[in-house]
Amino acid sequence: MASAEVYPASEPARWKHLDRVRTRPGPYTNTDTFDGSIVAENMEQMKILVIGAGGLGCEILKDLALSGFKNIHVIDMDTIDISNLNRQFLFRKADVGKYKAEVAAAFVERRVKGVKITPHNCKIQDFDEDFYMQFQLVVCGLDSIEARRWINATLVNMVDEEVEDSYKPLIDGGTEGFKGQARVIFPTITSCIECQLDMHAPRAAVPLCTLASIPRQPEHCIEWAHVIAWDQEKPFPKLDKDDPEHISWLYQKALARAQEFNISGVTYSLTQGVVKNIIPAIAATNSVIAAACCNEAFKIASNCAPFLGFPDNNYMMYSGNDSIYTYTFKHEKKDDCPVCGNLARELVVDPEWTLRELVESFATRPDAQLKKPSIRAEGKTLYMQSPASLEEQTRPNLDKTLTELGLSNGEEIGVTDPAFATVSFKFKLKFKQS
Amino acid sequence: MTEIVMSQTPPILHGPSEKERKYDRQLRLWAASGQAALESANILLLNSGSGTVGIETLKNLVLPGIGRFAIYDDEVVDEADLGVNFFLDEGYLGEPRSQCLTELLLELNPEVQGAWYPRVGDAITLEKLLATSPTFTVIMYTHPIRPEYVALLEGYGRQHKTPLVAIHSAGFYSYFRIHLPGAFPIVDTHPDETATTDLRLLSPWPELSEFAEKMTRDIDNLDNHDHGHLPYVVILLHYLEKWKAAHGGAYPSTYKEKTEFRQMVQNAARTDNPEGGEENFEEAVAAVLKTVVPPTLPSGLREVFEYKRTDPNEHRSGFWIIADAIKEFYEKHQCLPLRGSVPDMKAQSKVYVQLQNIYKTKARQDATEVLRTAQAMAPDRHIDPAEVELFCKNAAFVKLINATGGESNARDRLRTVVEQELANDENAEAMMMPLSLVGIYLALQATSYHVDTSAINEHEIMAEVDKIFPGALNESENLAKAAQEVARAEGGELHNIAALTGGMVAQEMIKIITKQYIPIDNTCIFDGINSRCQVLRL
Numbered sequence: 001m002a003s004a005e006v007y008p009a010s011e012p013a014r015w016k017h018l019d020r021v022r023t024r025p026g027p028y029t030n031t032d033t034f035d036g037s038i039v040a041e042n043m044e045q046m047k048i049l050v051i052g053a054g055g056l057g058c059e060i061l062k063d064l065a066l067s068g069f070k071n072i073h074v075i076d077m078d079t080i081d082i083s084n085l086n087r088q089f090l091f092r093k094a095d096v097g098k099y100k101a102e103v104a105a106a107f108v109e110r111r112v113k114g115v116k117i118t119p120h121n122c123k124i125q126d127f128d129e130d131f132y133m134q135f136q137l138v139v140c141g142l143d144s145i146e147a148r149r150w151i152n153a154t155l156v157n158m159v160d161e162e163v164e165d166s167y168k169p170l171i172d173g174g175t176e177g178f179k180g181q182a183r184v185i186f187p188t189i190t191s192c193i194e195c196q197l198d199m200h201a202p203r204a205a206v207p208l209c210t211l212a213s214i215p216r217q218p219e220h221c222i223e224w225a226h227v228i229a230w231d232q233e234k235p236f237p238k239l240d241k242d243d244p245e246h247i248s249w250l251y252q253k254a255l256a257r258a259q260e261f262n263i264s265g266v267t268y269s270l271t272q273g274v275v276k277n278i279i280p281a282i283a284a285t286n287s288v289i290a291a292a293c294c295n296e297a298f299k300i301a302s303n304c305a306p307f308l309g310f311p312d313n314n315y316m317m318y319s320g321n322d323s324i325y326t327y328t329f330k331h332e333k334k335d336d337c338p339v340c341g342n343l344a345r346e347l348v349v350d351p352e353w354t355l356r357e358l359v360e361s362f363a364t365r366p367d368a369q370l371k372k373p374s375i376r377a378e379g380k381t382l383y384m385q386s387p388a389s390l391e392e393q394t395r396p397n398l399d400k401t402l403t404e405l406g407l408s409n410g411e412e413i414g415v416t417d418p419a420f421a422t423v424s425f426k427f428k429l430k431f432k433q434s
Numbered sequence: 435m436t437e438i439v440m441s442q443t444p445p446i447l448h449g450p451s452e453k454e455r456k457y458d459r460q461l462r463l464w465a466a467s468g469q470a471a472l473e474s475a476n477i478l479l480l481n482s483g484s485g486t487v488g489i490e491t492l493k494n495l496v497l498p499g500i501g502r503f504a505i506y507d508d509e510v511v512d513e514a515d516l517g518v519n520f521f522l523d524e525g526y527l528g529e530p531r532s533q534c535l536t537e538l539l540l541e542l543n544p545e546v547q548g549a550w551y552p553r554v555g556d557a558i559t560l561e562k563l564l565a566t567s568p569t570f571t572v573i574m575y576t577h578p579i580r581p582e583y584v585a586l587l588e589g590y591g592r593q594h595k596t597p598l599v600a601i602h603s604a605g606f607y608s609y610f611r612i613h614l615p616g617a618f619p620i621v622d623t624h625p626d627e628t629a630t631t632d633l634r635l636l637s638p639w640p641e642l643s644e645f646a647e648k649m650t651r652d653i654d655n656l657d658n659h660d661h662g663h664l665p666y667v668v669i670l671l672h673y674l675e676k677w678k679a680a681h682g683g684a685y686p687s688t689y690k691e692k693t694e695f696r697q698m699v700q701n702a703a704r705t706d707n708p709e710g711g712e713e714n715f716e717e718a719v720a721a722v723l724k725t726v727v728p729p730t731l732p733s734g735l736r737e738v739f740e741y742k743r744t745d746p747n748e749h750r751s752g753f754w755i756i757a758d759a760i761k762e763f764y765e766k767h768q769c770l771p772l773r774g775s776v777p778d779m780k781a782q783s784k785v786y787v788q789l790q791n792i793y794k795t796k797a798r799q800d801a802t803e804v805l806r807t808a809q810a811m812a813p814d815r816h817i818d819p820a821e822v823e824l825f826c827k828n829a830a831f832v833k834l835i836n837a838t839g840g841e842s843n844a845r846d847r848l849r850t851v852v853e854q855e856l857a858n859d860e861n862a863e864a865m866m867m868p869l870s871l872v873g874i875y876l877a878l879q880a881t882s883y884h885v886d887t888s889a890i891n892e893h894e895i896m897a898e899v900d901k902i903f904p905g906a907l908n909e910s911e912n913l914a915k916a917a918q919e920v921a922r923a924e925g926g927e928l929h930n931i932a933a934l935t936g937g938m939v940a941q942e943m944i945k946i947i948t949k950q951y952i953p954i955d956n957t958c959i960f961d962g963i964n965s966r967c968q969v970l971r972l
């Protein structure tokens with residue numbers, strides 16, 4: 001095996017180690033699809049998109065540049081904050097305040113000669129399908145579920161069965177503390193991010209009455225300051241979670257409330273953590289997950305070894321808290337996935353619910369997580385969040401029950417949300433027997 | 435005698451310092467104590483082979499603020515290094531690799547100190563470096579490496595009780611192996627919060643019983659508000675008493691009895707109130723199977739209790755003295771010192787805080803008793819009350835790594851593990867289990883000392899494995915494939931696999947240095963073709 005020919009890249013001495021592996025078949029290589037003689041050139045021609053230039057993004061850019069990709073784009077709207085410096089290794093103290101995408105791209109271009117990285121200091125939603133169509137692979141290192149769902153829905157929607165180029169493999173990584181996951185999605189073919197949404201259920205919210213009258217935990221006092229006291233007192237025109245003065249105000253309020261109820265444990269750091277929903281993050285875990293993602297990108301692009309997504313496993317879970325544990329498995333595609341499935345998903349509802357209750361329920365359902373849903377049924381618009389005129393017209397429906405609105409058991413409804421511009425989630429109502 | 439006072443940090447009214455802001459995301463994982471440990475650590479990397487995996491590890495330690503590091507590397511920077519290692523650049527071609535790596539790593543964090551060896555002109559040998567440097571906290575070395583270097587490092591490790599980490603990354607495969615100098619206990623293991631609930635419902639102490647009894651004395655006549663705000667701990671204690679009264683003083687113990695008991699609690703919930711049910715009773719029902727349990731001795735702590743000490747230093751360590759005191763506590767009370775935390779539950783604020791205080795007070799009493807026992811056991815030694823407090827709090831989750839350590843039987847153990855793994859593989863398909871990765875370890879190990887640049891083919895790798903392991907592997911198709919895969923790489927690294935492995939090693943280094951979370955015991959093998967790893971005790 002190892003005696004097979006090496007087909008060097010444009011700078012053979014530099015890419016010696018890489019070429020030996022990517023241009024020669026190994027024992028697990030699928031020789032029907034592998035052609036070592038074109039690998040280096042193919043990878044150099046490929047355009048690959050990186051979403052996020054933060055903890056994972058910095059690693060991903062480095063890893064792709066050293067995997068033989070030459071044409072990389074990166075999107076990130078954020079600027080550099082001092083708390084990024086413990087892991088986002090392409091940034092220095094002097095870079096605080098600059099755009100992440102720009103600084104990261106320039107750094108990797110400087111260090112790895114011959115790679116071109118194009119930064120985009122904006123939101124992924126600022127681009128349309130034509131923009132995304134130019135890439136062959138998308139690698140995501142994001143901390144927001146919303147952005148992941150948006151790009152996932154967009155890539156699924158772009159698939160045109162007649163056009164081979166319209167399938168854009170999506171590789172997604174995420175971390176929290178010593179844990180993380182890497183997954184590969186072939187839109188419409190394998191399980192997508194929306195299919196897997198219930199694996200990332202949001203934390204249950206504390207009931208408002210607990211915050212308002214019976215706090216027991218320091219977090220309850222902080223949420224009270226955040227949700228109730230701020231609104232009542234409006235100390236600043238608009239809450240800026242990155243402004244230490246604002247966080248200090250919330251902290252003082254929370255602390256006073258905690259003292260009133262004899263609750264201990266309110267600190268500045270906890271206040272900041274709760275208000276900003278801070279997820280602990282370290283370089284080591286980012287390194288693991290980003291490299292796991294880029295290793296899949298490398299295998300997909302070169303075909304020199306089997307990759308996640310085909311035929312079985314598509315998801316790697318990683319945990320480093322207690323020893324090291326990986327679980328690599330196949331997450332099944334769901335026929336009733338609102339994004340990539342054909343069937344409407346069953347939605348158990350009480351026919352006596354008001355439309356408002358139905359609208360609100362979408363936010364907390366682990367498999368929906370839609371915060372601003374607009375709802376249509378066959379031939380009628382039930383509620384629209386925007387534009388304002390339509391909202392006003394449909395608002396009276398909110399207080400009517402589903403029965404009053406003429407909805408019936410088994411009826412299909414379509415739900416849209418501004419966070420997923422192009423997608424309509426299909427649900428089939430199933431009335432609870434009372 | 436010292437009382438243990440659970441500290442309540444005075445509120446700091448000013449915001450965090452710049453350093454706290456920079457390290458905020460990691461301080462949430464290992465706190466100031468872990469950070470202090472990192473900042474006083476001194477790491478040596480003996481960099482060898484294609485030279486990336488060790489550097490990726492160091493990167494992940496420099497960023498969170500390790501105290502200092504040194505890199506020893508005999509190579510000079512060549513073209514191929516630039517294609518795999520990010521912390522090198524063209525300006526350094528032909529210069530010592532250790533110099534370039536050190537200088538570019540130091541850019542990442544101005545608070546870290548770094549040094550590189552050997553210096554040009556002043557050919558400081560590894561031997562001299564080891565003899566003259568301040569003691570290293572952990573030493574890492576990367577394969578393939580010259581065997582005499584390993585011998586030197588092992589000698590140093592034995593002499594200074596320094597943990598050694600061997601790392602090997604080639605092509606799609608890697609492994610790393612941690613060699614700890616002796617048994618390695620960890621107290622601050624950070625268990626999952628859901629696992630830590632310990633309410634002692636079957637052995638309540640007088641204050642707790644009294645509290646519950648008082649609140650439920652007139653339970654049927656409580657108004658809906660009060661009834662709906664009884665904490666579930668109180669609800670369960672009340673109905674456990676009722677159960678006992680009806681069952682000759684015995685608690686529900688079998689699964690069947692517990693489900694009956696659960697039904698009893700369920701039936702006691704009011705449904706004729708405006709809400710049509712009671713959240714606190716729902717919580718109580720949901721908690722029955724998990725909290726109505728007698729105290730047990732968790733396996734991790736049992737291992738600590740049964741551990742036979744061989745090293746005289748162990749007799750003097752705070753950990754082992756406290757462990758003895760806790761063992762005595764356990765033998766006397768048939769339960770561990772109370773952790774003292776109460777999960778959140780529906781309740782009036784005041785009632786919840788009272789309940790919390792009952793648990794905290796008991797935990798403090800238990801910890802004080804352990805402290806006194808420990809002091810009596812080692813009167814000549816200062817016992818740190820904070821250490822006792824942490825140990826008592828985490829007693830159920832304490833973990834001993836490398837408990838049966840020792841180098842002497844390494845070869846036998848490897849043989850046993852390999853045989854076991856290959857036997858498991860025969861049933862893997864039927865059991866729907868993934869195949870063992872031990873073949874990857876063996877194939878890589880066969881090239882561990884292959885430092886010259888000539889290619890080594892799969893047959894030579896197989897022959898090398900056969901030397902370590904006569905006959906046993908002739909039939910393993912898996913091993914043959916692993917050998918082919920290792921041969922394809924010709925000793926070179928893929929950056930992704932080096933970065934991934936460097937991330938894993940850095941996590942382990944952090945765990946060992948901070949003595950928090952649980953390190954691997956002792957070898958982790960990664961398969962980049964199937965994207966999974968396996969930890970084996972070799």
Ligand SMILES: [Zn+2]
Nearest residue numbers: 192195337340
């Ligand atoms: Zn889907």
